[in-house]
Amino acid sequence: MLVHAGLMLLALLLSVLGLCAVFDFHRGFHIPNLYSLNSWVGICTVLIGSLVWLPGSPLWFHSSTLKPVYIWMGKVMLILCLASCISGINEKLLLTLGNPYNSLPVEAKFENSLGILVAAFGLVVFGILSKNRWQRPEIDSERADLCMAY
Template sequence: MLVWLLHYRGGIDYDSYDGYRVFNVHPFLMFCGFIFLSGEAMMVYKTVKAEHFVQKVAHMILQLGAFVLGVVGICAVFKFHDMQSIEDVYSLHSWIGIATISLFALQVKQKTQKIPWVVGLFTFMFTQTQTTRATLLPWHICGGRTLLYMSIAAALTGLMEKATFMQLSHSREARLLNFLGLSILLFGIFVDLSVALARYV
């Protein structure tokens, strides 16, 4: 992605006067920030060898980081549309993306009982009994996986939109973009598999 954005697309700069360099913040933060961090957060219970509480805190911090970077990434594309007077939110990519980040914000529904200092931050959270927590856990896990695949779908439609818009066909850049898309898809698949199959190990 960095080769694509820095070598082919002129760099990444949120404060630039060049709209396209502002735009480049968007794919960079949405993948390297949002998708990558939330994927890592999903795997934390298997990758961080520590107490369950520490894992939960790491999970939450990573998800929070993912969300913040995701929001900045979305701001970048709105700024770009503003600079270039392009209409907002008309494509399938934008619809899927906005649905994903909105549902992502709603996923913050657990982990409140043991980490009271977050309650102030997310006032819409509610405290839960042990039973409610156990009932909600499978929904939280499946919901998380769904959101992972939604974010992957958003990323791929975004790359597809960009590639079609630039009318790349058999150029080197087109092939780089396709491999980037496949890598993002594989990242999502491997996160899913390592979380899902870990149950059986």
């Protein structure tokens, strides 16, 4: 559980760092901020990722009451991450290549392949999430320990 929390915190910190880098880049080249669907999907992903933490609430509240919401928000974050990656790849291709995209230069083939790999990754993860036997089982003694800790 601590590994999961640590990885989530690291992902949140890196995504905030990435957003700061994007806003600095846009400011440096006088590009408007939040002008594309990719921008808004990315912002929503980071906001949902930060909501998952719900600071200050006790652990027993997370485990019993909010677990279904937490699982749903995790799936939503995965979908938004995949959408952000694919729309970002598409935006980069269209902005940098313009008309030569029609002739499929090497960059376009590479980035299209990358987009397909991102989509395949999402399908594999959702396949794993749909298997009940791969989910962590509920253990009553674990719940009692969590409740007694708070």
